[in-house]
Every structure is written in structure tokens, then in C-alpha cells.
Amino acid sequence: QTVYLSDYKPFGWRVEDVSLTFRLAPEATRILSRIRFAPDPAAPAQDFFLHGEDVSLIRATIDGAEVTPEITPQGLRCAVPEGAFTWEAEVEIAPASNTALEGLYMSGGMYCTQCEAEGFRKITYYPDRPDVMATFSVRIESDLPVLLSNGNPTGSGDGWAEWHDPWPKPAYLFALVTGDLRNHPDTFTTRSGKEVALNIWVRPGDEGKCAWGMEALKKSMTWDEEVHGREYDLDVFNIVAVDDFNMGAMENKGLNIFNSAAVLASPETATDANFERIESIIAHEYFHNWTGNRITCRDWFQLCLKEGLTVFRDQQFTSDLRSAAVKRIEDVAQLRARQFPEDQGPLAHPVRPESFQEINNFYTATVYEKGAEVIGMLKRLVGDEAYAKALDLYFDRHDGDAATIEDWLRVFEDATGRDLSQFKRWYSQAGTPRLSVEEAWDDGTYTLTFTQVTPPTPGQPDKAPQVIPIAVGLLSPNGDEAVPTRMLEMTEGKQSFAFEGLSARPVPSILRGFSAPVVLERDVPAEERAFLLAHDADPFNRWDSSRSLAREALIAMIRDGAEPDATWIDALGRVLRDETLDPAFRALMLGLPTQAELAQVLHEKGVTPDPDAICNSTEAMADAMAKRFEPMLDDLAAQAQVDAPYAPDAEQSGKRSLGGAVLALRTRLDGGAAARAQFAAADNMTLQLSALTCLIRAGEARAELDAFHDQWQGDRLVMDKWFGLQIAAADPAEAPDRAKALTQHPAFDWKNPNRFRAVLGALAMNHAGFHHKTGAGYRLLADWLLRLDPLNPQTTARMCSAFQTWRRYDTGRQAMMKEQLERIAAKDGLSRDTSEMVGRILS
Ligand code: ARG
Numbered sequence: 001q002t003v004y005l006s007d008y009k010p011f012g013w014r015v016e017d018v019s020l021t022f023r024l025a026p027e028a029t030r031i032l033s034r035i036r037f038a039p040d041p042a043a044p045a046q047d048f049f050l051h052g053e054d055v056s057l058i059r060a061t062i063d064g065a066e067v068t069p070e071i072t073p074q075g076l077r078c079a080v081p082e083g084a085f086t087w088e089a090e091v092e093i094a095p096a097s098n099t100a101l102e103g104l105y106m107s108g109g110m111y112c113t114q115c116e117a118e119g120f121r122k123i124t125y126y127p128d129r130p131d132v133m134a135t136f137s138v139r140i141e142s143d144l145p146v147l148l149s150n151g152n153p154t155g156s157g158d159g160w161a162e163w164h165d166p167w168p169k170p171a172y173l174f175a176l177v178t179g180d181l182r183n184h185p186d187t188f189t190t191r192s193g194k195e196v197a198l199n200i201w202v203r204p205g206d207e208g209k210c211a212w213g214m215e216a217l218k219k220s221m222t223w224d225e226e227v228h229g230r231e232y233d234l235d236v237f238n239i240v241a242v243d244d245f246n247m248g249a250m251e252n253k254g255l256n257i258f259n260s261a262a263v264l265a266s267p268e269t270a271t272d273a274n275f276e277r278i279e280s281i282i283a284h285e286y287f288h289n290w291t292g293n294r295i296t297c298r299d300w301f302q303l304c305l306k307e308g309l310t311v312f313r314d315q316q317f318t319s320d321l322r323s324a325a326v327k328r329i330e331d332v333a334q335l336r337a338r339q340f341p342e343d344q345g346p347l348a349h350p351v352r353p354e355s356f357q358e359i360n361n362f363y364t365a366t367v368y369e370k371g372a373e374v375i376g377m378l379k380r381l382v383g384d385e386a387y388a389k390a391l392d393l394y395f396d397r398h399d400g401d402a403a404t405i406e407d408w409l410r411v412f413e414d415a416t417g418r419d420l421s422q423f424k425r426w427y428s429q430a431g432t433p434r435l436s437v438e439e440a441w442d443d444g445t446y447t448l449t450f451t452q453v454t455p456p457t458p459g460q461p462d463k464a465p466q467v468i469p470i471a472v473g474l475l476s477p478n479g480d481e482a483v484p485t486r487m488l489e490m491t492e493g494k495q496s497f498a499f500e501g502l503s504a505r506p507v508p509s510i511l512r513g514f515s516a517p518v519v520l521e522r523d524v525p526a527e528e529r530a531f532l533l534a535h536d537a538d539p540f541n542r543w544d545s546s547r548s549l550a551r552e553a554l555i556a557m558i559r560d561g562a563e564p565d566a567t568w569i570d571a572l573g574r575v576l577r578d579e580t581l582d583p584a585f586r587a588l589m590l591g592l593p594t595q596a597e598l599a600q601v602l603h604e605k606g607v608t609p610d611p612d613a614i615c616n617s618t619e620a621m622a623d624a625m626a627k628r629f630e631p632m633l634d635d636l637a638a639q640a641q642v643d644a645p646y647a648p649d650a651e652q653s654g655k656r657s658l659g660g661a662v663l664a665l666r667t668r669l670d671g672g673a674a675a676r677a678q679f680a681a682a683d684n685m686t687l688q689l690s691a692l693t694c695l696i697r698a699g700e701a702r703a704e705l706d707a708f709h710d711q712w713q714g715d716r717l718v719m720d721k722w723f724g725l726q727i728a729a730a731d732p733a734e735a736p737d738r739a740k741a742l743t744q745h746p747a748f749d750w751k752n753p754n755r756f757r758a759v760l761g762a763l764a765m766n767h768a769g770f771h772h773k774t775g776a777g778y779r780l781l782a783d784w785l786l787r788l789d790p791l792n793p794q795t796t797a798r799m800c801s802a803f804q805t806w807r808r809y810d811t812g813r814q815a816m817m818k819e820q821l822e823r824i825a826a827k828d829g830l831s832r833d834t835s836e837m838v839g840r841i842l843s
């Protein structure tokens, strides 16, 4: 049942062409396939096997003659001629009963597909593996008005439409959508003068929420032309919004399918953060056209080849369009919150895993976000120019290929002459390296000595040294840059770097821009951190100094009952008053580490985290900040004021996020008066929701929650916010009960992944609420995961990761979490997805 990277073998045939006809009906869709196979002389001899799951074979022929294949639960085997042949089959499937949202399924009256990673085999019999690439022609027969598939439209009439995709692609990029849809059309002219028709297709009523996504698409198309010289390659580009979707979105060739939450937005219904996320997901899926589709993956172990690179590209896009410093801080905060716990717990796996049972369980923060960090390191090591050259070579050499990480690294070796064999460990070694630092000062020479250690992870007891790019700048005692940023390249377990000719002992700014995904272990005196907080020229490290001070102060409060650190609060106050600083940056400076992050850091220090103590200390710290900053709140609020019509751009959203942070502090002082006023006056969702959040936290939101419900009950995406926020911002003591009550609300449509996650995902994110000492949070989540698993294994398995940190808590909580994990594991007929996840978490 386990698949290994080392077992890779090519398929024995090439697929020259695929024709599919879909006769759509909710319970009995017929699919006719005609596929040209030709033996691949380079492949090892093998049986002819086609994947197929949950499909009924009606009939099959080879070169027109009826055949009777041997059918298994995974597919079919059949005797075939020696040379090339034409396979034809007719199968039947039931999209309306497909609750797993994988393959062809129905959502709100429309038909749609999700084939990555291995969903095409639920549509028809096929060699469903990414290294089998073919051109597809599709005919759709249906009474629904809009009939879409990949590629270019080639004909349509009453009740039918035909499409042809001239670009060979693996089956996971296949897509089909039909429904009563409305479109938001536009056009884009590529730089070589080709006109492309763009459409965003939505359900009636959502037409007004497409404009932002369309702008983002055009910006993405321009960016990929300008930065990488990559043009779009079909006559049309379609995007469809679907309400029931397991993930964010999918890059199917020419027909991207989006979770509606990842594309639909209007100022009244979406927050600034939603707008930014939509912009980056549209870019991400569009960028896949080159990094993913034109160049795809040989097998699923190479997933980071397309995902790490495409995340890196969408991050660059956002930093180019908005503020690079703010984007970097947000990304690192996410990495620490999501990837570090994964890399330091039972689910740790390399960026390129070497085995799996269910590939859907490996669409992880490690593959995506750490995968992007690895590309960032490569770029830092070779430099911007060489990186651009290597990417040109990659597109040139591998266009049309199903490639591997080895291919990717070879491109960099060939373009730069560098040996990347040691660097490759970033792809094979799991775990977060710990980097410790010693310093020495001697007569004008300042020396930094680094030691790296990567702790053991499941299946990898011993680790070898990694190549770590360490960006270092040195500050002189007056705060100027004595030595501007230098990229140190660490390759050994312990290594020293000397800076000569200095007139005074400097203060080091280490790991600028978070130049490598490591934990920097350095006991920095608080005065030195405060000095960096005041003077560091690197905005990331400036933020991180403050974050570290806050973390250390909170840990002292949690462990030793210390008082909030007035020195840090004062230093932060000086930064907040600095009007030359971007409001978005100041808002980030005001954010405290999350409670989960504090639990993670305590665990790293060998301390058992106490969720209630973490929560109480965080509250006490925020109260102390509110008191200390009270005199400047009016000024800050005035600077956060936006006096222009709403736009979700970096400038306005930065101001609103500062305003939101100020309102949160103010609510601790005024009991909610300002928040109530903002809620009443709000004409956009960002202001409305930030006010509502403050009121919920203050326990003063009853009337506003009802008003919000009545105002938005007709809007599914806003109602997800209504469900989620009540749990995310709930008093932890009440969070499990409130979540339980919401699961009984008539609008709790638990089969919809967005709604399920709104309540149960929010519970898992409310740290002290989930870890309620009665175990009520654990039980509620497990109850619902057990209920969802038979219907939707993918979403169930993904949400099991809420339990991944179980071993770090006290014995009482450990026992309760283990009990729930074992209860899930013991369930009869548990899906392969969930059983793999629970098994790994318990192991
Ligand atoms: N390739 C998609 C993206 O990152 C994600 C699809 C994930 N699907 C899945 N079943 N795991 O853009």
C-alpha cells in the first residue's frame, strides 16, 4: 500500500491522443473514451494496466474488437496487441453521489472536476500518472447552458460543445465544468500580440464579485511576461468559482477551478486580507501554466518541483506589487506557524518525500512553503542574475517534460557551474535546522561562529550538515551600517566567518530577511534586541527583534509569573510613533506571537506548554500594551484613517490593519464603545469584521452578531466568517461549547468544506479553547472527523493535523488526545487518507 520514490518505472506505452465524450446525468453520467496507445520502447516490459476507481465499465474494445478486461478495485488489466492500438471504453459514474469532491462531482447544480492528484481515475480508465502526457479532445453533451473544458473551443450547438487542448498534459490537469453560469469577461493581449479571451464564471448572483479576480489575472499575466518572459499559450483562459471544493484552487490547463472563497470578492463582503489572498492565489494558479503544466512532474514525489517554485513565484509577485518587507514578514510568520510544527513533530517529511500511502496527504506546508524557501535560498546563493539565467534554461530545456528535482538542480549547476550535491539535502532531509551563534571580538576583527544541528525526524535519526545562506549585516554602536548585508555560505557543522578592519565592536544582525528556514538559537541580551529594534536597516530583522522580545517577555510571564516587559513595550512605542514607517509594518509590529507559536517555542525549550497560562499571559500583555499606548491611540487612529473610496491596495489595507490593531487595544480600555461605533458605521467588510472581532473578544457582541447574521444570511462566504469568527475569537473556556452549538445551527452545512472548516478549523486554531482541560475540544473535533471521513476523506485527513502536537502537552491532555486519535484509528472502514494521517501522528 506504500509507494516508494525508488520504485519509479515509466509506463510501457505513450498516449498519442485522447478523445472523451461526456453524456452528463447526475446519477448516470456516461463517458466514452478513445485513446491511442503506442508502445514505449524505452520502458520495461509490463502488463497493460489502467487506473480506475468507482467507475462501472459498460464495454471496452481494442481496435474495434470487444475485450473483457480483468477488473480490480484499483483498475483494469487487459491483453493488448504488440504494436500501437486504439482503446475505446464506455463507463458510467454518478457525480451527484460523489461527496469526496474528487473526480467529477456536483456542487450547487453544476458539474465540476478535481483531478489532482489521482482523481481522473474516478472519471474513466486511464494511466493516471503525471508522466503520461497527451493531447485531449472533449465533447460535452448536456442541457445546461455553459459547457467548459480545457484548451480552445472547437464547436458548439444545442446541448453540446467541443474543446481541444493542443498542449500535451497529464490527466491530473483535465477539467470539465457545466452549469447555469454567468461570466465576467475581459481580454488580454500578450506581448507578442495574441488576444486572449478571459472569463470568470460564477453562479447567478455572484457577478458583482469578479472584478478583483480579473484584475489580478491580468496583473499576473503581465508579471510573468515581464519577469520571466512567459506568455500565455491558448486563445481562452477560464476561471470558475465553485462552492464545494477541498482546497484553494486548481491550475487545470486553460480552465482553473477555484474555491469561491479564493476568487469572489467585493468591498462589502471581503476583507483586505481576503483581497490580498485572492490576488496571490489567482497568480499562483496562473503561474502554474508554465511551472506545473508546460513543465510538469515525473511522479508525485516531485510535487515540490511545481508547488515550491510556484509558491515562490507568487510570493515574488506579491512583493513586487505590494510591500516586499511586509510580505516577507507575513510569509515567515506563516511558515513558523504552520511548517515548523509539522517539521518538528510526527508528520515531519522531506520537501521531496520518499514514500506515501495517500499523496493527497502531502500537499503540506513543508512541500509548499518550505519548498518555496528552498528556492529562495538557491536564489540567494547564486544571485539574482544567475537565477534568472537558470530559469530561462529550465523553461528552454524542459518545456513539455515531466521533470524531476534532479533536472531542476542540474539546470542551476549548468547555468552557474556550482556543485549542488550538498544543497540537495534540503530536498531529502526533514526537520528544521537549529543554528546557534558565538561571537568573538579581537582588535578590529569580529568573528561569528555558527553551529548547525538538525534534530532527528521520523525515519531519519542522523542528519548531515546543510548549505545555509546566512545574511549578516553589522551595525556600529551608533546604529549605522558598519558592514552592509553579506551572504555567508555555511556548509559545515561548525564554521567561522571573520569581518576585519572594524573600528569598534559591532552589533550583528543575523539571518536578515530570514535567509534560511532555520531556528536561530541565540541568547541575545534584551538591550541588544532593543537596539536592533530601533536601528536595524533590515525590516524583517527589525520586526523579528521585536517579536523575539515579545516572545521572551511572554515566556517569562508564562513560566515565572513575570510582569509584562516595560522596556520592550517602551521600545515598541517609539517605533509606533515613527510616522515615516509604513502603517502596515507598524501593525505587524503590534501583533503578538500566536499562542500556538508560544507553545511551539516552549516545547523547543523543553518546557511543557500550559495552554491556559499561555492564554492568560497573552491577555495580560495585551492589557499592558493598551494601558501604555493609551496616550497615542488617538494619533495612531488618525494616521490609520482612509479618506478615499475603498480600495484593497497595499496603502489602504496597511492603514486599515493599523486601525484594526489600534481598535483592539482601545477595546481593552473602553469596553467596546469605539468598536460598536465602527461596526455601526462600517461600509466595508474589513472595518465591519475588525469591529466585530473586538466585540466578541470583549464578550460584548450579542446584538452585533445577530445583526451581522441578519444582514448576511444570504451570502455563504460571509456566513462562513460569521461561523468562524465566533469560535476563533471566543473565550477559550466557552469555545468547545460554542462550537458544538454552532454545529447544531440550521445553516451548518457540514458537507461543505468551507463551512466545516469555519467551525471545526476555527476551534482547532483557538489554542486554549481546543486544548480545554476537559478534553471537550478534542472530543468534538474527533466526533466530526469521524462523521466526515466516509464522505470526504481528503478534508478529514487534512484536519487531523490539529492533533499533530499531542505529545508536547501535559500527560492529562496527551492521554485525552491519544484517546481521540485511537478512537478515529479504530473506526471500521476508515479512509486510507485518514488512516495514514492518524497512524503517522500516533507513531
Ligand atoms: N495544485 C493545486 C495548487 O496548489 C492544489 C491541488 C491540491 N489537490 C489535492 N487534491 N491535494 O494550486
Ligand code: ZN
Pocket (backbone or CB within 6 Å): 284, 288, 306, 307, 310
Ligand atoms: Zn500550486
